[in-house]
Amino acid sequence: MTTRFCLTCIFLCVTFLIKAQPAALLTQADSLARAGAYFEASVAYERVLFAAVDTDLSYRAALGKTQCLKRQQLFGPAVTFLNGQLTAPYPDSLRYQLRYEQVLCLYLAGQFENTLAGLRQLAYLHPTRQRPPVLHLIEVLSLNELQRWPEAAQSYRTYLNTLGIDTTSDDPYRHLPRLKSEKKAQWLSTFIPGAGHVYAGKPAEALLSLGMQAAGLYFGITSFLQAYYISAWGIGAALFGSFHMGGVRRAEVLVQQHNRKKIRSFNERIRGDLLQRAGRH
Secondary structure, three states, X not given: OHHHHHHHHHHHHHHHHHHHHHHHHHHHHHHHHHOOOHHHHHHHHHHXXXXXXXXXXXXXXXXXXXXXXXXXXXXXXXXXXXXXXXXXXXXXXXHHHHHHHHHHHHHHOOOHHHHHHHHHHHHHHOOOOOOOHHHHHHHHHHHHHOOOHHHHHHHHHHHHHHOOOOOXXXXXXXXXXXXXXXXXXXXXXXXXXXXXXXXOOOHHHHHHHHHHHHHHHHHHHHHHHOOOHHHHHHHHHHXXXXXHHHHHHHHHHHHHHHHHHHHHHHHHHHHHHHHHHHHOO
């Protein structure tokens, strides 16, 4: 009888310790996260996910690790991690929160097409959920990044109309950012050295590119006139060709930078406008 009682006590104690271990690990992980040790906290949350059999503990660990990855600006890995978590048998309410976090990470990772796909999936799988304002903002900004201006304008107006705000008098999409053509910059630099740089708004770089190409061409012509044919072709022509192709590529890059700057400025204006107007309602 005494032996049976002792065995029963041991079984109950072991069961209690096994159940308490994931909770203790979660507490430790939360402490590490609050202390700013995000990598160590991520590892601790993984241990919770491995050991936990309770859905609530698993969800809290998954959310905690996601926040740690976001704090480390590891948005791509956060998306991959959440993909794995969405295969777990969480209840619908918790799966919504994980998908919500995934959409945020997709946007922060610069995966704008996937962000829009995630928003559509969220609306399809959780039709009764009201979309939070931040997701409206992310949709508009993602469409802006992809230069899908008509869709972005429609999303912008639809959101503000749901708030009862009239956009007819003050609509920023009536004045879209003026972007430049990469192909035009390439074409100009191909036939007129430095012209693509001027088109991109960088006259100083245009002069530098023109000077380097002229130096290569001058060396080649001078060597050829002095009968140094190998130097003319092997060095002069090679230098000119390299500087010329580099100038074409550089003009394209400058236009890309110009366009990104314009889009970023426009997005900041839209973001501020939406936040300001939504804050009043």
